[in-house]
Amino acid sequence: MLVAERHRKIVDVVNEKLSVRVTELSKIFKVTEETIRRDLEKLEKENQLRRSHGGAVSIQDEQTEVSYTEREITNAAEKRAIALEAVKLIQPGDQIVLDASTTAWYMAKEMPDVPLTVLTNSIKVAVELSKKEQVRVISTGGMLQPKSLSYVGPLAERSLNMYHVNKAFISCKGVHIEAGLSDSNEWQALLKRQMMSISDQTILMADSTKFGVRTFAQITDIQKISYVITDSLIEESYCRGLEEKGIQFNTVMVYG
Structure with missing residues (x-):
């Protein structure tokens, strides 16, 4: 196989799988x-893909990523109810970290204006918290993913x-009792870890639709x-799992 043909096929594989390891290629x-x-x-220099830890990720995925506006309306009632419950776990003086999920953004909207330190990789979360005078916000910085604003x-x-924090609040794309938590985006998965x-x-x-899913x-x-x-x-089977x-959980009622 010619080098040019291999390069073309590598890009095809990366775009199909969204993320792939060097060992697999x-x-x-x-x-x-x-x-x-x-x-x-x-291929990265030619802007055909982006290298990641141990492999490569598709930039086509970034270009077709679901916009934040669209994500806000997906299971919105569930996410808002979960966020309201999560806010109850925060105490004045806490140091916490929030991911770039829509649920974290709902948390930021509902968070009381009390002395807190919040680390986040989300621009939306940071902007929302900037409205609260007593909350100190620290942004991770890094490589911007435009569609997720993170x-x-x-x-x-x-x-x-x-840094060291008391509590991390995270969401993910998949929650599997045996396989664990997963995300479709390798960059986000590494950061959440x-x-x-x-x-x-x-x-x-995580809303109920995430359970039983592996990404x-x-x-x-x-x-x-x-x-x-x-x-x-x-x-009920996931609750039993x-x-x-030995993991504590809380199920919240959803209205509207």
């Missing part, structure tokens, strides 16, 4: 991992390493979660 194309790394470096990447991960590592406890905010990039095992807030439509894993 090495097996597909029957070349060394070092060759694949050189291929990815060249920062990701090595700079964002390194900035989190500088880092958020958890700097926190005393992690509160998972591409694993965030963590479910045992690493301290507490789960979901909605009352969650299937959480109980068997």
Whole structure:
């Protein structure tokens, strides 16, 4: 296979899978991992993909990413109810981290104006919290993902390493009792894992549609979660699964 043809097919594979590992590409194309790394470096310079930790992610996915406005109206009632419950867990003086989920944005809207320190990779969350005089906001900075209005990447991960927080509030695309938490975006998954590592406890905010779902990039095992807030439509089997894993959870009623 000619180099140009391999490059074209690598881009096709990355766009199809959205995110792929060097090891997997090495097996597909029957070349060394070092060759694949050189291929990815060249393709990134040509703006055909973006390299990630151990692989590559599709920039086509970024271009077709669901807009934040669209995400706001998806399961909005459930997310708002979960966010309201999550806010009850915050105490004056807490130091917390919020991810770039819509549920975190709802939390920011409902958060009381009390002395707090909030780390976040979300521009929307930061702007919402800027309206509250007593809340100190720290942005991770990093590589901007325009559609989700969030920062990701090595700079964002390194900035989190500088801090320690009491509570991390995160959401994800998939919650599987055995396979754990996952996200369709590898950059977001890595950052959420880092958020958890700097926190005393992690509160998972996930509506019932996320349960039983497995997506591409694993965030963590479910045992690493301290507490789960979901909605009352969650299937009983998932409630039993959480109980068997010794994970506390709360189901909230959804109105409207």
